[in-house]
Amino acid sequence: SQTIHQWPATLVQPVGSPLSLECTVEGTSNPNLYWYRQAAGRGLQLLFYSVGIGQISSEVPQNLSASRPQDRQFILSSKKLLLSDSGFYLCAWSSSGTVRGTQYFGPGTRLTVL
Amino acid sequence: GQQVMQIPQYQHVQEGEDFTTYCNSSTTLSNIQWYKQRPGGHPVFLIQLVKSGEVKKQKRLTFQFGEAKKNSSLHITATQTTDVGTYFCAYMEYGNKLVFGAGTILRVKS
Numbered sequence: 001s002q003t004i005h006q007w008p009a010t011l012v013q014p015v016g017s018p019l020s021l022e023c024t025v026e027g028t029s030n031p032n033l034y035w036y037r038q039a040a041g042r043g044l045q046l047l048f049y050s051v052g053i054g055q056i057s058s059e060v061p062q063n064l065s066a067s068r069p070q071d072r073q074f075i076l077s078s079k080k081l082l083l084s085d086s087g088f089y090l091c092a093w094s095s096s097g098t099v100r101g102t103q104y105f106g107p108g109t110r111l112t113v114l
Numbered sequence: 115g116q117q118v119m120q121i122p123q124y125q126h127v128q129e130g131e132d133f134t135t136y137c138n139s140s141t142t143l144s145n146i147q148w149y150k151q152r153p154g155g156h157p158v159f160l161i162q163l164v165k166s167g168e169v170k171k172q173k174r175l176t177f178q179f180g181e182a183k184k185n186s187s188l189h190i191t192a193t194q195t196t197d198v199g200t201y202f203c204a205y206m207e208y209g210n211k212l213v214f215g216a217g218t219i220l221r222v223k224s
Contacts, residue, residue, distance in 0.1 A: 032210045043216040044157070044202065051210070090156055094210055101210040102147065105156040 002027035006091050006106035013113055019064075019078040021109050023091030026072065031093040033074040034103065035066055038088040050074060051096065086113045118143075118203055120215035128223050133190040135218035137203035145206055146179055146186040151217070152199040160188075193222050 003026045013019060025031050035047040046059045048066035056066050063082060067075045074091055089109045094101040119138045127133050137146065145164045149157040161170055163179035163186060170177045176189045190197055200217040207213050 034212075041219070044214045046211065046213075049211060096210075101206055101212060102159050102162060103157075103212055104159065108156050 002093070002104065004091060004093055004104060004106040006089075006109055008109055009107065010110045011112070013081050013111065015083055015113055016080050019076070019081050019085070019111070021076040021089055021091075021111075023074040023076075023106055024072055025093045028072070028093070028095065030071060030096045032096050032101065033068060034092040034094075035074065035076050036090040036092065038090060038108075040087070044090070048076070081113045083113050086111055117213065118205060118215040120203055120218050122218055123216065124219045124221075126221040126223065127193050129195060130192050133193050133197070133220055135188050135201050135203075135220075137186045137188075137215055139184045139205070142183045143186075143205045144183075147204045147206075147212065148177060148186075148188055149202045149204060149214075150199050151202065155199075157202060190220075193220070195222050195224050198222050 005024050007022055032051050034049045036044045037047055038044050047064060048056055048058055050056050050068045053068055053071055056068060064076060064078050089111055091106040092103040094103045121136050125133060145162055147162045148160040150160055151157040161177050163177055166183050167181045168179040174191045178187045186203055188201055198221055200219050202214050202217045204212045204214040
């Protein structure tokens, strides 16, 4: 069966520090991968998605970036965090073979920028 | 791109009461998906509706897709404390992208 991992689970970082969040998927090949951010009590904002290695689409201009160095690995990064980067970061995958794309979410990373 | 509007934003019900959340679009949707996010957790896929007028049931949950495929609803019969959380609708946009509604937060008083 497929599983999706995210780490770390929680993170407290000072303003201006770098960020690296990692997401890996097991049990499937060539998945579509997604990064979302959720502010407290709010909806899901799509940040990046990827349909293959090295292929990244950015949805919202910001100081974040994403990379997909391997088929089942998706990384979210920042060179300098802002206070507004605080939130709940969720990675998700969907099968590349389906049209309707049910998404399966990882456990998330709670980021607090102080 | 288009958005889906979810109403209400928040609902607080007594345990045993029914609950309904609505998802509305100004344009026709090819499909609608529903997700549940428990407090402190991550969204979990519940169901997908594709056909006009489709109705699906999962125990106490009933999902409907409107005849015009512009709206959908999730109805919970006789809520329980385990139903608390945020319910999101979402539709598939191009490129396998899901567009989520803002969600309805459900709280259940026991």
